[in-house]
Amino acid sequence: MVCSVSICAGEIFELKAELNSDKKEKKKEAVKKVIASMTVGKDVSALFPDVVNCMQTDNLELKKLVYLYLMNYAKSQPDMAIMAVNTFVKDCEDANPLIRALAVRTMGCIRVDKITEYLCEPLRKCLKDEDPYVRKTAAVCVAKLHDINAQLVEDQGFLDTLKDLISDSNPMVVANAVAALSEIAESHPNSNLLDLNPQSINKLLTALNECTEWGQIFILDCLANYTPRDDRESQSICERVTPRLSHANSAVVLSAVKVLMKFMEMLPKDLDYYSTLLKKLAPPLVTLLSAEPELQYVALRNINLIVQKRPEILKHEMKVFFVKYNDPIYVKLEKLDIMIRLASQANIAQVLAELKEYATEVDVDFVRKAVRAIGRCAIKVEQSAERCVSTLLDLIQTKVNYVVQEAIVVIKDIFRKYPNKYESVIATLCENLDSLDEPEARAAMIWIVGEYAERIDNADELLESFLEGFHDESTQVQLQLLTAIVKLFLKKPTETQELVQQVLSLATQDSDNPDLRDRGYIYWRLLSTDPLICHIGTTESPDVGAAGGSAPEAAPSIIPSQGDLLGDLLNLDMAPPTTSGPPPPSTGMQMGGMDLLGGGLDSLVGISHSVDPYAATPGQPVNPFWRRSDGILCLQVWLPAMKAKGLEISGTFARRAGVIQMELILTNKAMSVMTDFAIQFNRNSFGLAPAGPLQVLTPLGPNQTIEVSLPLSTVGPVMKMDPLNNLQVAVKNNIDVFYFSCQYPISMLFVEDGKMERQVFLATWKDIPNDNESQFQIKDCHLNSDAASSKLQGSNIFTIAKRTVEGQDMLYMSIKLSNGIWVLAELRVQAGNPNYTVSTGTGD
Numbered sequence: 001m002v003c004s005v006s007i008c009a010g011e012i013f014e015l016k017a018e019l020n021s022d023k024k025e026k027k028k029e030a031v032k033k034v035i036a037s038m039t040v041g042k043d044v045s046a047l048f049p050d051v052v053n054c055m056q057t058d059n060l061e062l063k064k065l066v067y068l069y070l071m072n073y074a075k076s077q078p079d080m081a082i083m084a085v086n087t088f089v090k091d092c093e094d095a096n097p098l099i100r101a102l103a104v105r106t107m108g109c110i111r112v113d114k115i116t117e118y119l120c121e122p123l124r125k126c127l128k129d130e131d132p133y134v135r136k137t138a139a140v141c142v143a144k145l146h147d148i149n150a151q152l153v154e155d156q157g158f159l160d161t162l163k164d165l166i167s168d169s170n171p172m173v174v175a176n177a178v179a180a181l182s183e184i185a186e187s188h189p190n191s192n193l194l195d196l197n198p199q200s201i202n203k204l205l206t207a208l209n210e211c212t213e214w215g216q217i218f219i220l221d222c223l224a225n226y227t228p229r230d231d232r233e234s235q236s237i238c239e240r241v242t243p244r245l246s247h248a249n250s251a252v253v254l255s256a257v258k259v260l261m262k263f264m265e266m267l268p269k270d271l272d273y274y275s276t277l278l279k280k281l282a283p284p285l286v287t288l289l290s291a292e293p294e295l296q297y298v299a300l301r302n303i304n305l306i307v308q309k310r311p312e313i314l315k316h317e318m319k320v321f322f323v324k325y326n327d328p329i330y331v332k333l334e335k336l337d338i339m340i341r342l343a344s345q346a347n348i349a350q351v352l353a354e355l356k357e358y359a360t361e362v363d364v365d366f367v368r369k370a371v372r373a374i375g376r377c378a379i380k381v382e383q384s385a386e387r388c389v390s391t392l393l394d395l396i397q398t399k400v401n402y403v404v405q406e407a408i409v410v411i412k413d414i415f416r417k418y419p420n421k422y423e424s425v426i427a428t429l430c431e432n433l434d435s436l437d438e439p440e441a442r443a444a445m446i447w448i449v450g451e452y453a454e455r456i457d458n459a460d461e462l463l464e465s466f467l468e469g470f471h472d473e474s475t476q477v478q479l480q481l482l483t484a485i486v487k488l489f490l491k492k493p494t495e496t497q498e499l500v501q502q503v504l505s506l507a508t509q510d511s512d513n514p515d516l517r518d519r520g521y522i523y524w525r526l527l528s529t530d531p532l533i534c535h536i537g538t539t540e541s542p543d544v545g546a547a548g549g550s551a552p553e554a555a556p557s558i559i560p561s562q563g564d565l566l567g568d569l570l571n572l573d574m575a576p577p578t579t580s581g582p583p584p585p586s587t588g589m590q591m592g593g594m595d596l597l598g599g600g601l602d603s604l605v606g607i608s609h610s611v612d613p614y615a616a617t618p619g620q621p622v623n624p625f626w627r628r629s630d631g632i633l634c635l636q637v638w639l640p641a642m643k644a645k646g647l648e649i650s651g652t653f654a655r656r657a658g659v660i661q662m663e664l665i666l667t668n669k670a671m672s673v674m675t676d677f678a679i680q681f682n683r684n685s686f687g688l689a690p691a692g693p694l695q696v697l698t699p700l701g702p703n704q705t706i707e708v709s710l711p712l713s714t715v716g717p718v719m720k721m722d723p724l725n726n727l728q729v730a731v732k733n734n735i736d737v738f739y740f741s742c743q744y745p746i747s748m749l750f751v752e753d754g755k756m757e758r759q760v761f762l763a764t765w766k767d768i769p770n771d772n773e774s775q776f777q778i779k780d781c782h783l784n785s786d787a788a789s790s791k792l793q794g795s796n797i798f799t800i801a802k803r804t805v806e807g808q809d810m811l812y813m814s815i816k817l818s819n820g821i822w823v824l825a826e827l828r829v830q831a832g833n834p835n836y837t838v839s840t841g842t843g844d
Contacts, residue, residue, distance in 0.1 A: 163195075234267055683717040
């Protein structure tokens with residue numbers, strides 16, 4: 001941005017007078033003064049009309065100065081700039097080709113939309129001008145005009161004219177036409193402007209020898225986009241481009257190398273010319289490295305790409321890339337990278353000696369790169385690995401902190417490339433463990449300890465020392481420490497139970513980093529499923545677990561059992577848990593549209609409609625505590641561990657000696673001890689509430705289970721629930737408060753004094769309104785009426801009377817709920833028919 005400086009009115013007046021002078025010399029001096037003021041940032045736009053009047057002159061120097069003024073102020077004075085259009089058009093037809101070229105160049109530089117439409121006709125004439133200087137200037141002007149108004153250029157046909165100029169007899173016109181088309185093509189990549197063919201390629205190659213160095217660069221870059229038809233054409237182009245390799249301009253050399261590198265792809269490798277061309281490419285690239293540092297850097301960046309594709313070009317030129325003491329750091333680092341790419345078995349000794357020398361330099365960044373380069377050499381050239389490790393050990397002995405740390409990082413990579421080969425150096429590395437303060441070096445050392453834990457006697461102590469400041473470590477170190485301790489656990493499970501428990505707890509419960517938590521969860525799941533699987537996740541060496549190797553020891557019980565993810569994944573409930581059990585029966589004793597008997601009478605007479613999802617698998621012991629006298633297993637998982645930070649609650653309900661019992665199994669699937677248990681119910685339909693505290697008298701350790709029986713009363717607060725037998729429960733411990741809901745069987749509410757007097761039953765049955773009666777069927781029941789009556793009485797469903805009508809037994813029964821409501825039922829049993837009919841009713 002040019003700073004505008006005010007100019008006094010007197011000075012403006014004097015310049016205006018001089019600009020309108022009749023003397024040509026005085027007028028020229030005045031324009032020079034105006035240009036000088038404009039150059040230093042003074043605002044001389046007020047002189048625009050006077051300066052434009054000076055365009056009417058035969059003096060070329062004066063005309064150039066006026067054009068310079070116009071280019072600067074035309075954008076801010078577009079209306080005034082139109083005054084100069086007639087002069088531009090006139091100058092485009094001047095006899096002097098320099099003036100014609102100057103006029104069309106200036107019009108192209110004035111970026112004013114109002115002027116561009118006047119530029120088309122003069123530009124068309126100049127593109128076909130007899131003088132090549134005017135044509136080459138007009139070619140560049142087309143690119144400038146395209147940048148201002150692309151549609152106008154296409155409509156006027158200037159692009160076709162520009163393509164025709166590629167066949168021009170003058171090499172400079174050809175070069176400028178190629179440059180203009182290339183620039184336009186960059187802004188319109190899909191347009192096929194440079195539609196090259198063998199004829200046009202031949203013309204470009206002919207012009208290549210005669211145009212300026214920048215013209216040569218444009219043509220060479222254009223050639224690089226051409227695809228030859230066959231290897232003969234490719235060889236022909238290479239032969240004509242090869243002389244450019246000896247050009248003094250480094251840009252021409254690199255452009256020529258680019259063309260040759262592309263066309264070499266088409267040449268057969270066994271061709272003599274191919275090997276000759278490879279030899280010709282090396283000297284010019286080496287010569288570029290004797291230029292200034294900035295040019296060296298550009299050359300090195302290009303050489304880096306070349307050796308990645310064809311290292312054989314410079315395989316004998318390693319010494320050229322040795323670092324000089326006075327090279328800038330950016331040149332040093334680039335040379336270092338190329339040295340590694342050129343390293344081979346033939347020159348590795350020379351390279352390592354050089355890199356070891358670099359590692360003693362004073363520039364810390366360069367020293368680090370040099371040490372890393374030694375490791376890259378070891379990985380690239382396997383035969384040199386032992387020598388590289390020896391060199392790194394020598395560097396570690398220097399005790400220079402940043403050298404030691406970088407060497408450890410490098411040795412870790414060598415261990416990964418060549419497992420079980422250089423473990424003898426581990427003792428030396430462990431000696432320097434206390435001096436490591438950089439995250440990458442600490443992470444590398446932790447990886448080494450975890451990978452070779454079986455060879456390090458105090459591996460657990462070393463890893464535990466890192467674990468003390470776990471939360472102060474970087475994420476990189478935390479992740480590596482987690483993996484290393486899991487590896488250690490797999491190799492020494494009996495000795496590292498507490499250590500793996502501690503790191504998994506730190507990673508999953510105390511960390512806010514999602515990557516760390518996820519990895520902790522994954523390892524926990526793998527260990528829970530099968531410790532052998534976890535070898536996949538610990539990036540063991542390729543030979544670990546090979547045929548004939550011994551499997552790791554079985555994980556001790558400190559790791560949760562199968563099916564647990566820390567009992568938690570801790571709060572990641574991806575989807576509602578699915579149950580494999582049968583859906584609750586839809587039929588039952590109805591009272592006002594509500595199922596009072598839970599699953600109906602069929603659940604009480606021992607009928608099962610489907611397989612019990614909680615039945616024990618063959619060979620698995622079953623806790624008889626959870627079986628009713630009729631053999632039906634009632635245990636249900638009410639609170640999964642994944643929803644309660646590792647606490648799993650299973651249970652059922654029972655009625656014993658007139659008291660409702662909530663039978664609970666509490667399982668700790670977390671890695672921390674749980675204490676301070678308490679329980680509370682929400683208001684519910686029948687006023688169920690704990691009759692006492694939850695009796696968990698001892699701390700619940702990891703992977704431990706405890707059975708608790710909680711007596712319930714029916715004197716709590718009442719609120720109608722949906723469904724009627726729904727119970728909402730809150731359980732608290734030292735970790736958090738957890739909520740779940742469960743459904744209790746209505747039969748738990750049937751009280752022992754529910755046998756109604758016969759006369760009362762008869763009177764009540766007759767008074768039941770028809771609207772309060774309901775009827776349903778019990779299918780597939782193979783008990784006779786006496787057996788059914790006996791079985792139902794065990795659940796406090798009492799038979800009041802029995803009669804037989806037309807071969808059908810009819811049992812009349814009464815039920816009393818804990819809230820004093822009576823339910824009356826009639827059960828019809830037909831001999832030989834497994835289907836029962838039940839009619840129920842209530843007087844309320």
